Amino acid sequence: MNKIGKYEFIAEPFHCDFSGRMFLGHLGNQMLNAADFHSTDRGFGMKYLMTIKRSWVLSRLAIEMEEMPAQYDHFTIETWVESAMKIFTSRNFCVSDGQGKVYGYGRSIWAMIDTETRQPSDIYAIDNGAINDWIVDDKPCPIEKGGRVKMSGNDELVRSLDVNYNDIDINGHVNSVKYIEHVLDLWDIAWYREHRLKRFEIAYVAEAHQGDKMGFYREQIADNEYCVRLTKTDLLLQKETEVCRCRLVF
Amino acid sequence: MNKIGKYEFIAEPFHCDFSGRMFLGHLGNQMLNAADFHSTDRGFGMKYLMTIKRSWVLSRLAIEMEEMPAQYDHFTIETWVESAMKIFTSRNFCVSDGQGKVYGYGRSIWAMIDTETRQPSDIYAIDNGAINDWIVDDKPCPIEKGGRVKMSGNDELVRSLDVNYNDIDINGHVNSVKYIEHVLDLWDIAWYREHRLKRFEIAYVAEAHQGDKMGFYREQIADNEYCVRLTKTDLLLQKETEVCRCRLVF
Numbered sequence: 001m002n003k004i005g006k007y008e009f010i011a012e013p014f015h016c017d018f019s020g021r022m023f024l025g026h027l028g029n030q031m032l033n034a035a036d037f038h039s040t041d042r043g044f045g046m047k048y049l050m051t052i053k054r055s056w057v058l059s060r061l062a063i064e065m066e067e068m069p070a071q072y073d074h075f076t077i078e079t080w081v082e083s084a085m086k087i088f089t090s091r092n093f094c095v096s097d098g099q100g101k102v103y104g105y106g107r108s109i110w111a112m113i114d115t116e117t118r119q120p121s122d123i124y125a126i127d128n129g130a131i132n133d134w135i136v137d138d139k140p141c142p143i144e145k146g147g148r149v150k151m152s153g154n155d156e157l158v159r160s161l162d163v164n165y166n167d168i169d170i171n172g173h174v175n176s177v178k179y180i181e182h183v184l185d186l187w188d189i190a191w192y193r194e195h196r197l198k199r200f201e202i203a204y205v206a207e208a209h210q211g212d213k214m215g216f217y218r219e220q221i222a223d224n225e226y227c228v229r230l231t232k233t234d235l236l237l238q239k240e241t242e243v244c245r246c247r248l249v250f
Numbered sequence: 251m252n253k254i255g256k257y258e259f260i261a262e263p264f265h266c267d268f269s270g271r272m273f274l275g276h277l278g279n280q281m282l283n284a285a286d287f288h289s290t291d292r293g294f295g296m297k298y299l300m301t302i303k304r305s306w307v308l309s310r311l312a313i314e315m316e317e318m319p320a321q322y323d324h325f326t327i328e329t330w331v332e333s334a335m336k337i338f339t340s341r342n343f344c345v346s347d348g349q350g351k352v353y354g355y356g357r358s359i360w361a362m363i364d365t366e367t368r369q370p371s372d373i374y375a376i377d378n379g380a381i382n383d384w385i386v387d388d389k390p391c392p393i394e395k396g397g398r399v400k401m402s403g404n405d406e407l408v409r410s411l412d413v414n415y416n417d418i419d420i421n422g423h424v425n426s427v428k429y430i431e432h433v434l435d436l437w438d439i440a441w442y443r444e445h446r447l448k449r450f451e452i453a454y455v456a457e458a459h460q461g462d463k464m465g466f467y468r469e470q471i472a473d474n475e476y477c478v479r480l481t482k483t484d485l486l487l488q489k490e491t492e493v494c495r496c497r498l499v500f
Binding site for chain 2: 012013014016017018019020023025029032033036046047071072164165166168169170172175176177181184185187188189190192210211
């Protein structure tokens with residue numbers, strides 16, 4: 001089996017925004033699907049991991065697009081594991097039209113955890129270090145790695161939202177892609193008419209659950225560059241903690 | 251070409267709720283995709299209609315499910331036109347596993363409009379009444395038609411939401427499925443743990459846009475049966491008008 005997985009998708013009409021280009025959230029979701037297909041086909045997918053009480057947890061995701069697929073476009077997502085350390089793997093994505101035109105790239109970092117203790121778990125303990133058989137270190141992914149999202153502390157609370165039924169996935173907490181959608185919703189259509197999102201990165205810190213209130217703190221850090229810090233406040237304990245941080249470059 | 255269209259889907263992991271069953275919104279979206287594929291393949295799809303300044307507008311949708319597809323389930327949506335009148339067509343759906351097990355059914359009513367005047371337009375004027383070639387009046391769809399959603403006026407405002415970037419599709423107004431998701435979000439996970447949604451129906455009245463505030467008015471009309479009236483308030487004019495009405499049976 002090829003080390004690089006290649007999956008075909010279509011930009012569904014209702015997964016496209018007012019301009020007829022795919023929403024970043026839906027593209028992100030297809031990247032996560034591609035990651036799931038790739039790892040499942042190669043013996044280290046979520047379904048298998050559940051049987052041994054392990055799971056992948058998305059730790060970072062960075063997406064940088066030259067162009068977004070348009071309504072009804074067929075597109076291809078290639079994905080591969082670039083490297084693996086004790087508890088982290090780095091997985092990359094290339095989004096193209098399958099004929100040589102590249103729309104953009106993605107980079108992600110995944111941690112393996114023990115689903116009982118919620119503690120990090122050694123990836124190399126799975127199937128005698130089988131992950132090594134799948135590492136591709138010579139395929140380029142010419143976008144910057146997602147780093148720490150640094151903020152100055154001059155961020156402002158711009159929105160508060162309750163966690164709702166549709167936010168929560170089978171893991172029982174807010175779905176990774178839903179945070180992206182809520183953050184992109186901080187800008188309105190008038191803004192998106194004038195600005196194209198070039199790069200989005202998100203670093204996940206903790207998980208928000210039903211009953212939490214999410215706070216969105218935004219700071220402009222350069223021309224057309226913003227950071228958003230997302231917090232959750234447990235409505236019973238009234239304790240506010242950080243959930244994730246994002247950086248957006250328009 | 252067969253009068254009935256048949257399309258294959260998969261219940262993607264992140265399109266499933268906390269219980270591992272597909273979100274109704276995502277299933278509704280796949281029904282709309284099936285409708286789009288079916289009409290496109292038969293010469294009366296949105297893309298062709300755009301060229302003659304016509305469009306389909308979803309007027310009503312009712313979905314009744316015995317069971318929702320579970321994570322990774324492959325499922326099939328069959329769709330066909332049951333009848334056509336001057337400006338309306340009635341399109342049905344059957345969701346099954348493709349092997350004889352039926353998950354549930356859908357019924358929808360679509361109006362044809364002139365995209366310049368936004369007025370109703372005669373379906374039979376398209377290609378000399380070609381719609382008649384596609385009518386299937388002998389395939390059963392054993393669920394109640396969606397009727398008027400009657401409310402007593404004892405409804406209560408239970409939530410207000412701004413229309414956001416991710417709500418708006420290429421038509422420039424809130425996507426039909428987004429209303430469904432927002433309405434389902436009026437109940438929390440604790441409710442969904444104890445109650446299965448059996449039937450959802452929605453009648454669309456008007457379109458909400460960026461800058462509108464949506465109001466959700468809820469009324470319980472029977473045991474485990476609720477109606478929701480959704481309004482929009484234009485933030486400049488402060489005028490509140492009805493957008494759609496839903497009926498939910500748990």
